[in-house]
Amino acid sequence: MPDHNQKAPHESVQESLRRVVELLHKHELVESLVNKQDMPRHDLVQQLVHKQNLTELQNTLDALHPADVAYILEALPLDQRLIVWELVRADRDGDILLEVSDAVRESLIATMDTAELRAAAEHLDTDEIADLAPDLPREVIEDLFKSLDKEEQAQLQSALSYPEDTVGALMDFDMVSIRSDMTLEEVLGHLRTLGELPSHTDKLFVVDRNAKLRGVLPLKRLLLHNPDVQVASLMADDPVVFNAEDKAGDAASAFERYDLVTAPVVDARNRLVGRMTVDVVMDFIRDEAEGDVLALAGLREEEDMFASVWKSMQNRWTWLAINLVTAFIASRVIGVFEGSIEKVVALAALMPIVAGIGGNSGNQTITMIVRGLALGQIHPSSMRKLFIKEIGVSLLNGLIWGSILGLLAYALYRNAALGAVMTGAMVLNLLLAATMGVFIPLVMHKFGRDPAVGSSVLITAVTDSGGFFIFLGLATIFLL
Amino acid sequence: MPDHNQKAPHESVQESLRRVVELLHKHELVESLVNKQDMPRHDLVQQLVHKQNLTELQNTLDALHPADVAYILEALPLDQRLIVWELVRADRDGDILLEVSDAVRESLIATMDTAELRAAAEHLDTDEIADLAPDLPREVIEDLFKSLDKEEQAQLQSALSYPEDTVGALMDFDMVSIRSDMTLEEVLGHLRTLGELPSHTDKLFVVDRNAKLRGVLPLKRLLLHNPDVQVASLMADDPVVFNAEDKAGDAASAFERYDLVTAPVVDARNRLVGRMTVDVVMDFIRDEAEGDVLALAGLREEEDMFASVWKSMQNRWTWLAINLVTAFIASRVIGVFEGSIEKVVALAALMPIVAGIGGNSGNQTITMIVRGLALGQIHPSSMRKLFIKEIGVSLLNGLIWGSILGLLAYALYRNAALGAVMTGAMVLNLLLAATMGVFIPLVMHKFGRDPAVGSSVLITAVTDSGGFFIFLGLATIFLL
Numbered sequence: 001m002p003d004h005n006q007k008a009p010h011e012s013v014q015e016s017l018r019r020v021v022e023l024l025h026k027h028e029l030v031e032s033l034v035n036k037q038d039m040p041r042h043d044l045v046q047q048l049v050h051k052q053n054l055t056e057l058q059n060t061l062d063a064l065h066p067a068d069v070a071y072i073l074e075a076l077p078l079d080q081r082l083i084v085w086e087l088v089r090a091d092r093d094g095d096i097l098l099e100v101s102d103a104v105r106e107s108l109i110a111t112m113d114t115a116e117l118r119a120a121a122e123h124l125d126t127d128e129i130a131d132l133a134p135d136l137p138r139e140v141i142e143d144l145f146k147s148l149d150k151e152e153q154a155q156l157q158s159a160l161s162y163p164e165d166t167v168g169a170l171m172d173f174d175m176v177s178i179r180s181d182m183t184l185e186e187v188l189g190h191l192r193t194l195g196e197l198p199s200h201t202d203k204l205f206v207v208d209r210n211a212k213l214r215g216v217l218p219l220k221r222l223l224l225h226n227p228d229v230q231v232a233s234l235m236a237d238d239p240v241v242f243n244a245e246d247k248a249g250d251a252a253s254a255f256e257r258y259d260l261v262t263a264p265v266v267d268a269r270n271r272l273v274g275r276m277t278v279d280v281v282m283d284f285i286r287d288e289a290e291g292d293v294l295a296l297a298g299l300r301e302e303e304d305m306f307a308s309v310w311k312s313m314q315n316r317w318t319w320l321a322i323n324l325v326t327a328f329i330a331s332r333v334i335g336v337f338e339g340s341i342e343k344v345v346a347l348a349a350l351m352p353i354v355a356g357i358g359g360n361s362g363n364q365t366i367t368m369i370v371r372g373l374a375l376g377q378i379h380p381s382s383m384r385k386l387f388i389k390e391i392g393v394s395l396l397n398g399l400i401w402g403s404i405l406g407l408l409a410y411a412l413y414r415n416a417a418l419g420a421v422m423t424g425a426m427v428l429n430l431l432l433a434a435t436m437g438v439f440i441p442l443v444m445h446k447f448g449r450d451p452a453v454g455s456s457v458l459i460t461a462v463t464d465s466g467g468f469f470i471f472l473g474l475a476t477i478f479l480l
Numbered sequence: 481m482p483d484h485n486q487k488a489p490h491e492s493v494q495e496s497l498r499r500v501v502e503l504l505h506k507h508e509l510v511e512s513l514v515n516k517q518d519m520p521r522h523d524l525v526q527q528l529v530h531k532q533n534l535t536e537l538q539n540t541l542d543a544l545h546p547a548d549v550a551y552i553l554e555a556l557p558l559d560q561r562l563i564v565w566e567l568v569r570a571d572r573d574g575d576i577l578l579e580v581s582d583a584v585r586e587s588l589i590a591t592m593d594t595a596e597l598r599a600a601a602e603h604l605d606t607d608e609i610a611d612l613a614p615d616l617p618r619e620v621i622e623d624l625f626k627s628l629d630k631e632e633q634a635q636l637q638s639a640l641s642y643p644e645d646t647v648g649a650l651m652d653f654d655m656v657s658i659r660s661d662m663t664l665e666e667v668l669g670h671l672r673t674l675g676e677l678p679s680h681t682d683k684l685f686v687v688d689r690n691a692k693l694r695g696v697l698p699l700k701r702l703l704l705h706n707p708d709v710q711v712a713s714l715m716a717d718d719p720v721v722f723n724a725e726d727k728a729g730d731a732a733s734a735f736e737r738y739d740l741v742t743a744p745v746v747d748a749r750n751r752l753v754g755r756m757t758v759d760v761v762m763d764f765i766r767d768e769a770e771g772d773v774l775a776l777a778g779l780r781e782e783e784d785m786f787a788s789v790w791k792s793m794q795n796r797w798t799w800l801a802i803n804l805v806t807a808f809i810a811s812r813v814i815g816v817f818e819g820s821i822e823k824v825v826a827l828a829a830l831m832p833i834v835a836g837i838g839g840n841s842g843n844q845t846i847t848m849i850v851r852g853l854a855l856g857q858i859h860p861s862s863m864r865k866l867f868i869k870e871i872g873v874s875l876l877n878g879l880i881w882g883s884i885l886g887l888l889a890y891a892l893y894r895n896a897a898l899g900a901v902m903t904g905a906m907v908l909n910l911l912l913a914a915t916m917g918v919f920i921p922l923v924m925h926k927f928g929r930d931p932a933v934g935s936s937v938l939i940t941a942v943t944d945s946g947g948f949f950i951f952l953g954l955a956t957i958f959l960l
Contacts, residue, residue, distance in 0.1 A: 012730070013733075013737070013856075014856045017856075017857075017859065018859070021859055021861055025861070065737065065738060067736075067737040067738065068737065071737070071855075071857070074855075074857055075852075075855075075856075075857035075858070075859060075862070076862070077862055077865045188703065191703055191704060192704055195704070196700075196704070197700045197703070197704070199739065200682075200739070200741060201700065202680075202682060202741070219699055219703065220676075220677045220681065222703065223668065223671055223677070223699065223702065223703065224671060224672055224675070224676070224677070250492070253493075255762070256547075256759075256762055256763065256766065257493070257545065257547035257548065257551070258545060258547065259679065259680070259759035261680060261682070261741055261758065278741065278758050278762070279736075279739035281762070282735070282736055282758070282761070282762055282765065283736065285762065285765060285766060285769070286736065286765060286769070289765075289766070289769030289770075289772075289773075290769075290851070292769075292773055293769075293772055293773060293776070293847060293851075294847060296773070296776055296847075297843045297844050297846075297847035298840060298843075298844060299844055299847060299848070303848060305848060305852050305857065305858075305862075305866060306862070306865060306866070306869065307869075308869075309869060309872035309873050309876060312869065312873045313873055313876055313877065316841075316844050316873070316877070317877070319840065319844070320837060320840060320841060320877060320881060321881075323836060323837060323840045324833070324837060324881055324884070324885070327832060327833040327836040327837060328833060328885075328888065330832055330833075330836075331829045331830055331832060331833050332829070334828060334829040334832070335826075335829045335892070338825045338826070338828070338829060341821070341825050341828045342822065342825045345818045345821050345822045346815075346818070347828075348814060348818070348821045348827075348828035348831075349811045349812070349814040349815045349818060350811055351828075352807060352810055352811060352814070352832060352835070352944070352948075353804070353807040353808060353810075353811050355832070356803060356807040356810075356944070357800060357803060357804060357807060360778060360799065360800060360803045361796075361800060363777045363778070364777050364778060364779055364796050364799070366777075367773065367774060367776075367777035367779060368779070368783060368785060371770070371773075372555075372785050375551075375554075375555075376493075376494045376497075376555075377497070377551070377554055377555035377785065378555070378785075379497065379498070379501055379555060381501055381505070382555070382556070382557055382785075382786070385557045385786060386785060386786070389786065389787075389788075389789060389792065392789035393789050393792045393793055393796070396789060396793055397793065397796070397797070397800060401800060401801075401804055404804070405804070405808075408808065412815070464832070464836070468832075
């Protein structure tokens with residue numbers, strides 16, 4: 001794995017983006033001039049200018065870190081993106097494909113033929129090939145597999161065998177392992193033979209002859225101690241270790257909690273099979289967090305900002321369809337009370353307030369509970385306390401805001417009973433919101449579903465239909 | 481700074497939580513027995529059992545990493561939390577306070593007197609004291625300040641002088657600096673004199689006699705090269721460097737992009753003033769991401785799950801108040817059309833659908849745009865393309881879902897014109913949602929506000945009032 005740590009961002013990536021866009025515009029301008037003036041495309045001067053822009057663009061790109069090229073590709077509309085992608089040096093394609101978002105990767109891979117894809121992937125480590133694998137055509141993977149040596153083939157198979165979101169799917173194979181009976185001097189000699197240490201190496205993994213993990217030797221200790229000392233006497237024999245089948249989320253929490261840089265990964269029989277590094281963990285955390293925000297808005301996955309209208313539709317329609325159904329149900333609840341609305345038309349104007357505030361309050365409760373569940377901090381014995389607290393908050397909110405709204409309704413329609421119904425409906429709907437806000441995520445969690453996905457739709461559905469029903473129901477009883 | 485890397489989670493933190501809760505329950509059981517049976521509290525046997533439980537609890541806590549104790553404190557209701565907090569060894573208080581969430585820290589500090597707080601903070605580094613400072617009473621900080629040596633006093637002042645969310649506020653002072661004319665052998669000797677390397681050290685910082693940063697020496701190179709070599713010939717002279725006044729978010733992106741573990745921080749005159757480490761960056765990323773999710777639900781800040789009803793109210797009321805205002809405006813829009821609703825009462829039942837779907841669609845657009853802005857990937861030249869795409873998606877969605885709803889409305893009310901109005905209103909409201917979904921975040925960004933906060937309320941306000949206006953307006957024109 002190349003070590004990019006020392007590559008300097010001589011300018012911020014936003015500046016690079018700006019420069020690339022500028023060069024692209026110059027390029028497009030020349031192109032359009034050529035086309036407009038109907039000049040022969042072979043006109044020498046034009047061709048030179050054209051080429052000059054592209055060469056400058058190419059030089060700019062070559063000087064950038066792969067992650068920065070990825071950033072720029074994501075920020076460009078499809079046509080410009082493909083011009084830039086063409087200009088990227090072929091041997092950097094693989095590294096860049098690893099860095100771009102899934103959606104953008106798809107758009108880039110779609111333009112590459114089998115030979116190009118194979119060439120791009122050839123420069124990658126086996127764990128990186130495994131990361132790209134879902135997006136590569138089967139024949140490319142088969143070709144790549146054949147080109148690997150036995151050990152690498154085993155690594156690739158192993159990396160592909162673990163489900164997404166397990167430690168096994170995130171680990172790499174760049175571990176340096178040593179024996180406990182070596183002296184520090186021998187270890188140093190061994191490292192010098194290797195010539196280069198994998199990126200992020202902060203500790204070496206101590207294994208026995210059966211590849212079983214015995215401990216770790218932090219580089220620090222290697223540096224600070226006498227070369228004659230044996231590894232066994234210096235190594236930490238109870239480091240944080242992950243099993244390849246552990247959940248990636250749990251491993252990420254452990255990295256955060258224990259401030260890890262790298263950690264060994266073992267199989268069920270405690271044999272060292274790989275390592276986790278903090279950079280992968282950081283990407284994982286970022287992806288998870290973004291997934292949550294996207295899920296809240298009902299986007300199925302990260303969307304290429306410049307995806308086609310059709311692709312975007314596919315990403316978004318599920319949620320809209322679900323909402324249509326819940327909105328339709330709420331609409332039918334109102335339909336039941338059309339007779340009441342005909343008599344007191346003010347009800348139509350006031351009912352969305354009750355439903356809306358209920359939805360907001362419910363979403364606040366649900367956000368708290370989902371967070372507690374995600375952290376594993378909600379314990380059966382604390383559930384009752386949580387529920388009582390949320391009910392208390394809702395009751396207080398309902399009384400305060402419900403009274404204000406009741407007074408407003410009275411002021412607008414000069415109808416005291418209407419004001420009282422408004423207040424009562426607000427209190428009841430906020431209590432409903434709190435109850436469901438606690439129970440929906442708990443029930444989803446109980447049945448092994450991720451409460452972050454869909455909780456928000458459900459609570460809004462309940463508080464909409466519930467709010468209309470409570471308000472119009474109370475009105476029908478007390479006003480007519 | 482203590483090195484916790486090697487502390488093993490012999491069991492998962494959830495298991496520890498479960499055990500602590502169990503012990504607490506035993507303890508509470510004994511307490512309640514004592515109280516119920518009106519036995520003298522000094523009864524020897526009872527006292528022994530009581531003490532035994534607490535001792536076991538204390539031993540459990542002592543064996544845990546500070547981050548794990550913090551996790552458990554956050555998961556416990558206030559009364560149990562304070563029992564546990566009492567049992568924590570005083571010299572660990574500081575480390576644990578650093579790890580808990582702001583809200584929980586407040587609840588813990590509230591129970592501590594000046595002497596306890598001073599004792600807790602004494603064990604901390606200056607950058608850590610600075611992190612706690614906002615929650616500490618002024619006199620404690622003054623006492624602490626006096627107890628520091630000159631260099632530490634300067635560090636504390638420097639750390640406190642940088643605004644939150646700058647690199648200066650996140651950096652620590654645990655940097656090891658060397659001179660470029662040293663040989664590797666001399667460097668190793670220097671490190672051995674220090675005895676211990678700060679956590680996360682993956683590179684040493686090379687400075688000149690004026691403390692100006694000249695480069696960095698990765699530990700790897702120190703390990704792999706001949707001890708006679710001079711630092712100058714091995715150091716990387718253009719590493720990723722941050723300025724203490726840089727935005728923390730930009731630094732975090734750089735850490736992610738360039739896979740950094742540590743990076744030097746300099747002042748305006750390129751003098752080394754501190755360093756950033758990946759663990760702090762990871763916490764920052766997590767906090768930012770959580771802040772976004774909380775902001776979406778209208779929670780001002782991270783809330784202690786077991787906060788008092790009153791505290792929770794304070795955290796949540798702003799958003800509810802804003803929503804009340806926007807809901808009230810929407811209600812007045814409906815009020816304008818009460819005459820139309822009286823004549824065609826079906827309008828009351830159908831109007832929330834138009835408003836609701838508009839809100840959802842608008843939130844999808846806004847989530848995309850906010851994300852692009854946060855990443856700095858939205859460039860003026862790409863805005864037009866983005867806008868056209870969003871309009872396209874909305875038009876298509878409006879036609880598809882609008883037609884379905886139009887048919888449903890027709891089927892329910894046997895009124896073809898009503899169906900047509902429904903379809904038309906859906907298309908127009910989704911177009912409004914797309915337009916505002918693009919422009920609201922762009923305008924907020926332009927005026928230097930964080931578009932993640934409040935965009936969602938604004939779009940919902942627009943699509944609610946707009947949806948009611950469009951639907952009822954079209955109905956008034958075409959149906960009456």
